[in-house]
Amino acid sequence: MRSSPTCVVVLALTMLLGSLDSSAATPQPRSPLVQSVDIQIPSPPMPVTIAGRKHLAYELHITNFRPFDVELLQVEIFDAGNSNLLARFSDAQLAQQLARVGPRAEGSERRRVVAGGRTILYVWLPLDAGTPVKLEHGIEFAVLRPSGRERASVANVSCQVRNEQPLVLTAPVRGGPWVALYDPMMIGGHRTSIYTFDGRARIPARFAIDWVKLADDATHAHGDASVSANWHGYGSEVLAVADGTIIDAADDLSEGATISAATGQIALENASGNYVILDLGRGRYAFYEHLKHGSIKVKRGDRVQRGAVIALLGNSGSSSSGPHLHFHVADAATELAAEGIPYVFDDFEVLGAYSGIETYQSGQRWQPVATGTGKRRAELPAANTVITFP
Numbered sequence: 476m477r478s479s480p481t482c483v484v485v486l487a488l489t490m491l492l493g494s495l496d497s498s499a500a501t502p503q504p505r506s507p508l509v510q511s512v513d514i515q516i517p518s519p520p521m522p523v524t525i526a527g528r529k530h531l532a533y534e535l536h537i538t539n540f541r542p543f544d545v546e547l548l549q550v551e552i553f554d555a556g557n558s559n560l561l562a563r564f565s566d567a568q569l570a571q572q573l574a575r576v577g578p579r580a581e582g583s584e585r586r587r588v589v590a591g592g593r594t595i596l597y598v599w600l601p602l603d604a605g606t607p608v609k610l611e612h613g614i615e616f617a618v619l620r621p622s623g624r625e626r627a628s629v630a631n632v633s634c635q636v637r638n639e640q641p642l643v644l645t646a647p648v649r650g651g652p653w654v655a656l657y658d659p660m661m662i663g664g665h666r667t668s669i670y671t672f673d674g675r676a677r678i679p680a681r682f683a684i685d686w687v688k689l690a691d692d693a694t695h696a697h698g699d700a701s702v703s704a705n706w707h708g709y710g711s712e713v714l715a716v717a718d719g720t721i722i723d724a725a726d727d728l729s730e731g732a733t734i735s736a737a738t739g740q741i742a743l744e745n746a747s748g749n750y751v752i753l754d755l756g757r758g759r760y761a762f763y764e765h766l767k768h769g770s771i772k773v774k775r776g777d778r779v780q781r782g783a784v785i786a787l788l789g790n791s792g793s794s795s796s797g798p799h800l801h802f803h804v805a806d807a808a809t810e811l812a813a814e815g816i817p818y819v820f821d822d823f824e825v826l827g828a829y830s831g832i833e834t835y836q837s838g839q840r841w842q843p844v845a846t847g848t849g850k851r852r853a854e855l856p857a858a859n860t861v862i863t864f865p
């Protein structure tokens with residue numbers, strides 16, 4: 476029997492609809508979801524000039540809310556305005572800039588963010604061109620499941636760069652030579668020491684410098700170096716770095732005659748030793764610490780002019796590196812519940828540098844540096860440089 480054209484059309488439509496029904500009934504696979512890590516940048520960076528280059532210093536707080544450990548593989552930093560790559564950290568270089576909150580980890584273990592834990596990436600970023608308005612970050616990591624590694628990434632973690640300029644200050648001490656001791660990557664150093672007060676974690680001494688006076692032969696003391704009074708800088712005049720008002724001053728801690736007397740267990744409230752806090756205006760405060768007992772010449776409420784003698788350099792409080800002036804600037808008039816912010820000095824001369832704090836501690840002589848010597852203006856001294864103030 477011959478089929479009519481109408482039957483052929485009906486049959487074709489039935490087959491097509493059946494095919495569509497079959498396709499609709501087949502469930503489509505869902506894209507797998509891999510949870511990320513939580514990344515916060517609590518203190519946006521402010522640019523500061525060091526050795527002729529702009530630098531940005533800030534931290535990424537990386538928290539793992541997963542029940543499995545996470546291994547950080549790579550971090551990239553971009554200028555959000557033009558997508559230029561500013562820095563890429565991976566492997567040993569990445570590990571060197573990480574520190575785990577709580578028990579310390581060493582080597583490659585620094586890259587592991589334990590389940591329920593937090594790791595901090597400390598960024599000290601020199602810039603080759605202009606200052607970005609905004610930064611973006613890309614983070615690659617592996618989730619370490621019992622069943623195996625699972626790679627993932629997070630992008631577009633951004634932060635604004637603060638559109639502010641550091642205060643220009645005069646010298647906190649006279650003459651020289653002085654070595655500007657600090658290490659931006661030293662775990663447990665000024666730049667990486669976090670204190671938690673009033674429900675917030677902060678780094679008050681992010682840009683702190685320990686000033687140690689040297690002799691022309693590069694020694695820091697004459698005779699027995701274990702005696703505080705034998706250090707070349709001990710008793711040196713400490714100066715106001717700007718016109719301002721004394722917010723606080725404490726001169727109630729005695730000093731031991733030897734360096735070892737300042738290295739024992741010291742309560743946190745006494746760690747700064749005898750100190751002065753100077754209000755610089757615009758919500759910025761200068762901190763002078765480890766001052767000589769009985770030498771502080773100012774009191775709360777006094778107005779001072781830049782260059783005025785406010786105290787003498789000493790060895791009070793927790794001063795294991797010997798007599799020195801600890802100096803930093805922060806955004807609140809409290810020793811530890813504040814964020815350290817950059818500053819620059821109006822005029823100094825670079826003579827040379829130590830290759831690191833350990834080189835200074837070993838007693839080796841500092842070396843002339845190939846670049847960056849000579850007069851510097853409106854800059855923060857580079858780490859471990861030897862300078863003189865006019």
